[in-house]
Amino acid sequence: MGKYRLLALDLDGTLLNDRSEISNTNAKWVRHAVEAGVTVCVSTGRGFPSALPFAEQLRLDTPMITVNGGEIWTKPHSLHRRTLLDSQKVMKLHALAEQHDVWFWGYTTNDIYNKERWVGDTITSHWLKFGYYTENLPILNEILKEIQTWDGLEITNSSPYNIEINSQGVSKASALEEVCRMLGYDMSEVVAVGDSLNDIAAIRASGLGVAMGNAQDEVKAAAKVVTGSHQEHGVAQVIQNYVLRT
Incomplete structure (x- = not known):
């Protein structure tokens, strides 16, 4: 395995296309990453019930970050931490x-x-x-x-x-830091991929921050790398070009 051990993937506008589907190409390369020993973590603004089917489709039994970091799961259905809004x-x-x-x-x-x-x-x-x-x-x-x-x-x-x-203090970045503590990883070993402002903190905090080709300009400016769009299997490109490249 290369230097990256954790791949954190946003869903909408990132892993999912504009029909809210995971393309066969993205699914295939996510499986390649998992088989290579990379921990793939769904990291989304969605709530757990609407994020879960995508984790299940990819057969992930790994940590999940939902509602922008408001919930951290050690694996699907196993809640680690929840931070409430007043x-x-x-x-x-x-x-x-x-x-x-x-x-x-x-x-x-x-x-x-x-x-x-x-x-x-x-x-x-x-x-x-x-x-x-x-x-x-x-x-x-x-x-x-x-x-x-x-x-x-x-x-x-x-x-x-x-x-x-x-x-305040809840973000995908703080949640990823907690996931790394849980797994014994360093943030330098994380690849975070996203398209919107709720991804910026994680993109900046990770070893490799990746913006989608369809990302907001501010997100692209914060990222080290810009990949293809969510319509062009941009996640698969990240896995091929960075995650599995040794």
């Missing part, structure tokens, strides 16, 4: 969404809620993440400027048209 802050975030009349959603430890179906009791729910979505960028920027003045929040995105909020 429910009072969720009430404020929800009120701001209502004020601007934009689409919003929130992950609890049990379910996903959104503009069409909101939880009755916000305070006693155990929150992991809150998000906004609108293609009206001036409105999105207004929301962003407002919440940037609040304390205790980690603010990123998973597309140019959304904002994702976790508890």
Whole structure:
């Protein structure tokens, strides 16, 4: 095996194509990496229930990072650590969404809620993440400027048209550092691949940070390498060109 022992893969816009599928090419090369002894870790903004089918498709029994690092799993169904988002802050975030009349959603430890179906009791729910979505960028920027003045929040995105909020200190980077502690790896042995702002910290902190060809410009600027797009099997290219190259 080469110098990289852990491959951390974002899902949407990275491992998945625009039909939310893992291409046969990507799947084949992920299996080659696993067979070579590389630990492949799903690292996503998705919640565990929607991330799990992709880990199962790839037959991964390895750590998972979900809701941007709000949850770390030693393997599927085995929770290692969970970091909650303060429910009072969720009430404020929800009120701001209502004020601007934009689409919003929130992950609890049990379910996903959104503009069409909101939880009755916000305070006693155990929150992991809150998000906004609108293609009206001036409105999105207004929301962003407002919440940037609040304390205790980690603010990123998973597309140019959304904002994702976790508890301060929660990120894919801090989660990867914990996964490395669990496995006895060093961050210099990690390859992190992603396309959005919620991937930047991990891309910067890893031995090899890779931006997808379809990544936001800020992500490409933070990365050491830019690979093909999610439509061009960019993950497979990373595995061939860097992970399995000795």
